[in-house]
Amino acid sequence: MSELTTARLLLRPFEPGDVTAVHAYASDPEVVRYMDWGPNTLAETEAFVADAADPAEGVHLFAVEHEGHVVGAVELRVTNHIHARGEFGYALARSAWGRGLATEAAAAVLAFAFDRAGLHRVAATCDPANTGSRRVLEKTGLTYEGRLKDYLHIRGQWRDRLLYAATR
Numbered sequence: 001m002s003e004l005t006t007a008r009l010l011l012r013p014f015e016p017g018d019v020t021a022v023h024a025y026a027s028d029p030e031v032v033r034y035m036d037w038g039p040n041t042l043a044e045t046e047a048f049v050a051d052a053a054d055p056a057e058g059v060h061l062f063a064v065e066h067e068g069h070v071v072g073a074v075e076l077r078v079t080n081h082i083h084a085r086g087e088f089g090y091a092l093a094r095s096a097w098g099r100g101l102a103t104e105a106a107a108a109v110l111a112f113a114f115d116r117a118g119l120h121r122v123a124a125t126c127d128p129a130n131t132g133s134r135r136v137l138e139k140t141g142l143t144y145e146g147r148l149k150d151y152l153h154i155r156g157q158w159r160d161r162l163l164y165a166a167t168r
């Protein structure tokens with residue numbers, strides 16, 4: 001499992017001791033507003049951290065550490081080996097928002113996807129109302145490709161997603 005470093009972040013595998021830090025953001029309704037999971041119970045966070053130690057083939061899951069504290073997660077998932085395609089997503093604790101940290105983490109994972117995971121195309125989707133996430137994807141250099149209708153069923157509501165992607 002890889003570790004990635006950026007100017008302000010360490011992206012590293014999750015560890016059992018991360019449960020408290022993960023639960024702080026994963027149980028926050030504001031953080032998970034546009035996610036298809038959460039707000040987590042403590043049991044759900046414990047299960048996530050336990051599973052994170054042994055991700056499925058093609059899943060690269062990183063704890064995002066800033067100044068010694070876990071402030072979020074980034075996941076890169078290989079969706080098709082033959083065509084070298086993948087998708088990524090991210091979530092940060094509210095206390096970490098607004099400082100360019102998500103963009104820094106996304107850029108590191110995109111570089112990892114192309115340079116080390118051997119992917120040719122990497123996509124990400126976000127909710128149309130999630131302006132911060134749209135900006136992250138634009139600043140990371142992904143291109144808007146279109147609107148996916150009723151793509152996720154989140155807490156009883158069908159939601160569109162905006163598709164962004166970059167090719168190598």
Ligand SMILES: CC(C)(COP(=O)(O)OP(=O)(O)OC[C@H]1O[C@@H](n2cnc3c(N)ncnc32)[C@H](O)[C@@H]1OP(=O)(O)O)[C@@H](O)C(=O)NCCC(=O)NCCS
Pocket residue numbers: 030031032034035089090091092093096097098099100101102103104125126127130131132133135136
């Ligand atoms: C979306 C998220 C990752 C952004 O993290 P972040 O570290 O604050 O992102 P950055 O600081 O790198 O960039 C955010 C950009 O969005 C802008 N932004 C944030 N909220 C905004 C809003 N409501 N309206 C307009 N712009 C907004 C910021 O100004 C910044 O752009 P700028 O650099 O041009 O000023 C973070 O809010 C988060 O984790 N949210 C919860 C989980 C989530 O939604 N994940 C994405 C799922 S697709």
